[in-house]
Amino acid sequence: xxxxxxxxxxxxxxxxxxxxxxxxxxxxxxxxxxxxxxxxxxxxxxxxxxxxxxxxxxxxxxxxxxxxxxxxxxxxxxxxxxxxxxxxxxxxxxxxxxxxxxxxxxxxxxxxxx
Amino acid sequence: xxxxxxxxxxxxxxxxxxxxxxxxxxxxxxxxxxxxxxxxxxxxxxxxxxxxxxxxxxxxxxxxxxxxxxxxxxxxxxxxxxxxxxxxxxxxxxxxxxxxxxxxxxxxxxxxxx
Numbered sequence: 001x002x003x004x005x006x007x008x009x010x011x012x013x014x015x016x017x018x019x020x021x022x023x024x025x026x027x028x029x030x031x032x033x034x035x036x037x038x039x040x041x042x043x044x045x046x047x048x049x050x051x052x053x054x055x056x057x058x059x060x061x062x063x064x065x066x067x068x069x070x071x072x073x074x075x076x077x078x079x080x081x082x083x084x085x086x087x088x089x090x091x092x093x094x095x096x097x098x099x100x101x102x103x104x105x106x107x108x109x110x111x112x113x114x
Numbered sequence: 115x116x117x118x119x120x121x122x123x124x125x126x127x128x129x130x131x132x133x134x135x136x137x138x139x140x141x142x143x144x145x146x147x148x149x150x151x152x153x154x155x156x157x158x159x160x161x162x163x164x165x166x167x168x169x170x171x172x173x174x175x176x177x178x179x180x181x182x183x184x185x186x187x188x189x190x191x192x193x194x195x196x197x198x199x200x201x202x203x204x205x206x207x208x209x210x211x212x213x214x215x216x217x218x219x220x221x222x223x224x225x226x227x228x
Contacts, residue, residue, distance in 0.1 A: 031213045041202060043158065043218045059150055092157065096213060100165070101161070102148065105157040 002027045002097055002104065012109040013083055020079045021109045023093035028073035030096065033103065034066070036092040046091075049076050083113045116141040116208045128227050133191040135222045137204035140185065146207035146214055147180060147187050152221075153200045156172035161202075162189070195227045 002049060003026040014017050022030060034046040049070040069077045080087050090103040093106045117140040119168035127133050137147075148163035164171045164178045164187065171178050175194075180187040191198055201221045 033216075042220050044216065045217075048213065048215070053197065100146075100163075102160055102163060107157050108140060 002029075002095065004093065004095060004104060004106040006106040006109050007106065008109060012111075012112045012114060015022045015084050015113055017083055018075050018078070018079055018114045019083065019111060021091050021093075021111075022079070022097060023076045023106050025074045025095050026049075027097075030073070031101075033068060033094045034068060034076070034078045034095060035092045035105075037092060039089070048076070058059065073105045080111065083111075085113045087111065116217045117208055118204065118206055118217050118219040120204050120222055122222060123220065124223045126225045126227060127194050129194060129196060131194055132191075133194050133198070133224055133226075134147045135189045135202055135204065135224070136186060137206075137219050138184075138186045139209060139217075141206070142182075142185065143209055144206040146208060146216075147178065148205050148216065149176075149178060149189050150203045150205065151200045151204065154186060158203060159185075191216070191224075194224075196226050196228050199203075199224055199226045 005024045007022045022056045035043045037043050041097045045058050046061045049055045049068050051070045051073050055068040067079045074087045090110050092108045094103045120137045145166040149161050150158035151161045152158040162176050162178050164180050175192045177190045201223050203221045204219040205216045
């Protein structure tokens, strides 16, 4: 297993501003994923980040709104840009680990936009 | 794309009884079926998974069965305990070139009554 951490754990932001969420893993991983979990809902994949290449975004998510960086094999950031109250959610990173590339999640960042 | 359905959405059982959660999927190419448990305010935790070359897998009180022909799989929890109370998400994988894209079901809220 690995230790996956996220910063910040929670934040309250004003609409129109941006927040950058960090995800750190204590071992090198090829693929990192960013999910959104709205209150009481399931997990929705935002994008997949492979080190050294552009992130791959899912339908309904665009790079201008959710820019992602993946500078090395242990770190990634997700920025939520020009926030609105509809962006209030939990944002989780996950990584593929293990012989069978199972996905494990970070603790999440709880974002509230006022 | 893949569509994952999960039933029931809520489930209440007496401590010691069994709980069964069922999921169906649409993409016959899916070959990986993980189950996650998410306690309130916590990250989703991988509790068991199964790949398409296996029909059943068991780990202590939890088991998963897979019927690829019918495109459904189930989670079985025996001798339930209050600490089993959580939201359970089934998921399937949509194979991509270099990684598996995991699609989550809507979740089942399980309550175990002492």
